[in-house]
Amino acid sequence: MDYNLIIPFIPNLRRYARALVGDRDGADDLVQDTLERAVRKFHLWKPGDLRAWLFSIMHNVFVNQLKARKISPSVQIDETTIAAHVPTVTSVDVLDLQRALLTLAPEQREVVLLVALEDMTYADVSRALGIPMGTVMSRLSRGREKLRGLMDGEKARSALRVVQ
Amino acid sequence: MTEDEDRMEYAEQNALLKRGFDPVLTEPIPARMYLKNPPWLDYARAAVLVSVGIAMGLAAPMLRAPAPAAAAASPQLAIRAARAHLVYSPEVRHPVEVEAKDKDHLVKWLSKRLGTNLKVPILASEGFELLGGRLLPGNDGPVAQFMYQEPSGKRLTLYVTRPHKGDNVTAFRFAQEGTVSVFYWIDRECGYALSGEVDKPTLARVATAVYKQLEP
Numbered sequence: 001m002d003y004n005l006i007i008p009f010i011p012n013l014r015r016y017a018r019a020l021v022g023d024r025d026g027a028d029d030l031v032q033d034t035l036e037r038a039v040r041k042f043h044l045w046k047p048g049d050l051r052a053w054l055f056s057i058m059h060n061v062f063v064n065q066l067k068a069r070k071i072s073p074s075v076q077i078d079e080t081t082i083a084a085h086v087p088t089v090t091s092v093d094v095l096d097l098q099r100a101l102l103t104l105a106p107e108q109r110e111v112v113l114l115v116a117l118e119d120m121t122y123a124d125v126s127r128a129l130g131i132p133m134g135t136v137m138s139r140l141s142r143g144r145e146k147l148r149g150l151m152d153g154e155k156a157r158s159a160l161r162v163v164q
Numbered sequence: 165m166t167e168d169e170d171r172m173e174y175a176e177q178n179a180l181l182k183r184g185f186d187p188v189l190t191e192p193i194p195a196r197m198y199l200k201n202p203p204w205l206d207y208a209r210a211a212v213l214v215s216v217g218i219a220m221g222l223a224a225p226m227l228r229a230p231a232p233a234a235a236a237a238s239p240q241l242a243i244r245a246a247r248a249h250l251v252y253s254p255e256v257r258h259p260v261e262v263e264a265k266d267k268d269h270l271v272k273w274l275s276k277r278l279g280t281n282l283k284v285p286i287l288a289s290e291g292f293e294l295l296g297g298r299l300l301p302g303n304d305g306p307v308a309q310f311m312y313q314e315p316s317g318k319r320l321t322l323y324v325t326r327p328h329k330g331d332n333v334t335a336f337r338f339a340q341e342g343t344v345s346v347f348y349w350i351d352r353e354c355g356y357a358l359s360g361e362v363d364k365p366t367l368a369r370v371a372t373a374v375y376k377q378l379e380p
Contacts, residue, residue, distance in 0.1 A: 003199055010197055015188040019181065028194060039199050097184045116178040117185060144174055151180070 108143030195239030195339035245323035245357030246341035260296030
């Protein structure tokens with residue numbers, strides 16, 4: 001059992017984190033913290049669903065980060081981002097999507113994204129987030145409803161822009 | 165809305181989210197995410213190695229987890245630079261092959277071996293003096309390493325390689341290889357990696373100076 005088992009999951013963790021957090025650096029920090037914690041807690045992992053285990057660790061780290069941010073809402077600018085000229089390709093669609101996602105409550109966002117991006121079943125999500133199935137379902141439907149409303153609004157607005 | 169309509173709407177939502185975020189899946193994984201194995205695994209490996217009776221001198225380097233093949237994209241540059249830093253920077257008597265007093269010769273020699281006109285950045289304004297340089301074997305040919313030293317004795321190395329086929333031009337990136345921090349970038353002529361066991365802001369400051377001086 002070693003770290004090489006975890007590596008194949010990194011792209012999925014990054015995709016989920018990007019959608020969950022919104023910005024690249026914040027998301028990669030979440031992934032990094034998750035990986036470090038996973039390595040420290042490796043001995044606690046019982047052979048089984050490694051993906052669910054990793055996402056549950058990410059959930060715990062995310063919750064801690066949210067708490068920490070409430071205390072000190074500081075924006076840290078990394079010197080690498082200042083010096084870098086990394087071209088980021090972001091289409092307007094993704095930005096709209098990102099904005100809509102970030103208006104969801106974090107706990108709704110988590111459930112929606114685990115189902116939508118990771119194709120997790122309710123049982124998987126319940127395990128990863130440590131919440132009962134009923135809660136998974138209610139958060140999912142509320143999150144989906146809200147996202148639908150927002151995306152419809154975006155669609156309406158962009159249609160308007162085209163008409164103008 | 166009926167249940168079927170709901171289901172369709174949700175499938176559409178899933179597709180939309182996937183379309184939006186799937187590109188992240190194929191982004192190169194940052195080098196810092198390739199962690200070492202958990203410490204207990206190293207102990208376990210060490211125990212096995214010792215019991216088999218392999219000399220510790222040989223065994224020690226093997227305890228390090230091998231760099232995963234998937235890291236091959238460009239962090240390889242950072243990994244190789246960090247290893248070269250670890251090997252040569254602690255050298256007391258022979259940190260470099262050619263000393264800074266023969267700088268002209270050094271630059272001419274290494275430029276010839278690498279097949280490009282090398283420039284050696286001057287980092288005195290950042291507190292680092294050139295000690296000299298050496299030629300190293302790289303994966304695809306010769307590599308140049310320049311070494312700098314601060315009055316306190318702290319050393320930085322600049323690793324310069326010709327880019328491999330398929331290497332893309334990259335902006336400034338950061339990688340952490342054990343205790344060694346590395347800033348690296350690839351331009352049309354060369355790949356560069358500045359390594360040191362210093363804090364990230366210091367290294368970023370010096371790397372920015374290097375970058376500015378080398379930029380054509």
